[in-house]
Amino acid sequence: MKYRIQSNGTVATQGEVRKMFPNTSLPRVWNEALCASLGMEPILEGAQATGGTVYQMSVYGGIEQVDGKWFTKYNLGPTFFDTEDEEGTVTTAAENEATYKAIKDAEQAKSVRASRDGKLAECDWTACSDVTMSEAMTTYRQALRDITAQTGFPWTVEWPTQPE
DSSP states (O other): OOOEETOOOOEEEHHHHHSSSTTOOSSOOHHHHHHTTEEEEEEOOOOOOOOTTTTOOOEEEEEEEEEEEEEEEEEEEEOOOOEEEEOEEEOOHHHHHHHHHHHHHHHHHHHHHHHHHHHHHHHHGGGGGTTOOOOOHHHHHHHHGGGGGSSSTTSOOOOOOOOO
16 A cells, blocks of 8 residues: 655555664554554555557556546556667657567467467377378368468457367
């Protein structure tokens, strides 16, 4: 739980507040009356941000007051900015975003390939020399191998159905 210090608007954890009052015995559970006597207000958990793209997630965006109570605020992110390294080389926000998306695409592709490899391993026994593989199984296994050629790969994948 976090608290908003009324005198300066800063946010502090319960542990940080306890350090502000070192000679005061404070209970484990704090109610609104105790918070008011300490000059602070509890910050309630706000709703996570929703929507966006596969590259976005809900990220902490500070606090906001709604109907007299304080809540955590979340935004869709990440947000990209121009950056400059020690040598003075500037990387634009667009370049940073492209790099981030490439990393996320690679992670997702790796995850989909691992799932595909697991599905192939589950039916590897059908490819043994002493087993005659059915046409349906041959088609299924080829469809699994072709997953990476699908238009939406790696984010939108249509998995084939394993034959019986």
